């Protein structure tokens with residue numbers, strides 16, 4: 001529920017005009033970006049999903065190739081890092097052992113600069129990076145990241161705009177996206193107002209053991225994050241797939257016992273998504289769709305649709321994350337699990 005406030009705090013002071021990076025990081029940092037030809041993102045858990053969303057933004061808006069990898073794999077394999085790489089670590093705590101180890105190793109190989117997106121001032125990650133964008137999420141009580149994720153996305157989008165400025169993004173396009181970022185607090189408030197409806201929807205998951213989350217494009221990492229939230233706090237097995245992968249395997253799992261959750265903002269992928277929904281429905285799967293009303297996804301037998309506000313395509317991953325967080329929360333409350341302290345998990349994985 002703090003998300004409208006902390007998203008605003010994260011963007012405030014940094015997106016007051018089009019000179020995003022100069023305000024966020026200082027002019028020296030802006031100069032650094034002109035030589036960046038590759039972005040390597042490293043993170044764990046929810047922060048990794050934020051990085052996966054950022055890849056879509058960085059490649060689309062800045063035209064810069066971007067790789068994303070979990071730190072727990074990156075640190076244990078031989079990798080090639082080019083000198084013109086910006087090494088971007090995302091971590092709520094700034095103390096995740098795998099992420100720090102990956103950064104330290106990459107430093108030995110050499111790169112252009114290390115940028116941290118972090119929520120804790122003075123943390124190891126902040127101290128060891130060249131540039132920092134702080135998220136302003138404040139302390140998270142729960143183990144499962146919620147407001148950390150949406151503020152990370154806000155910071156990552158600000159960074160993307162800065163990089164894109166150096167790579168030919170038009171002033172009109174940048175202004176349009178900055179405007180959309182400013183609309184986020186209100187839009188997230190509108191989604192939070194759906195709480196009672198989402199609580200009602202959550203009842204359908206009470207007696208289920210498995211679930212599937214689908215998304216297309218930059219909504220695929222949102223589906224991954226929704227699935228992670230559900231498994232972390234309600235212990236229901238949840239898997240996420242890009243909707244186009246359904247026919248390459250997961251469709252075999254679909255039956256009436258498998259709820260399928262989908263996020264459907266109105267974009268040029270929505271028609272393809274609708275045909276994926278039809279594939280699920282035809283096999284008896286029950287669908288729970290969070291959709292832009294303009295996307296015209298029709299509620300019918302086996303398809304429950306919840307209408308979300310119309311949002312900008314670029315900022316949609318931030319807005320569409322929130323109903324999935326609420327859904328997991330309500331399922332967990334119904335099941336009586338501890339939403340703040342899930343079994344077997346720690347807030348910060350420092351070893």
Ligand code: F1P
Nearest residue numbers: 045046047091092093096145347
């Ligand atoms: C990474 C992370 C969190 C998750 C849990 C364990 O932490 O995987 O995303 O919610 O708390 O650690 P961080 O590097 O973002 O602090």
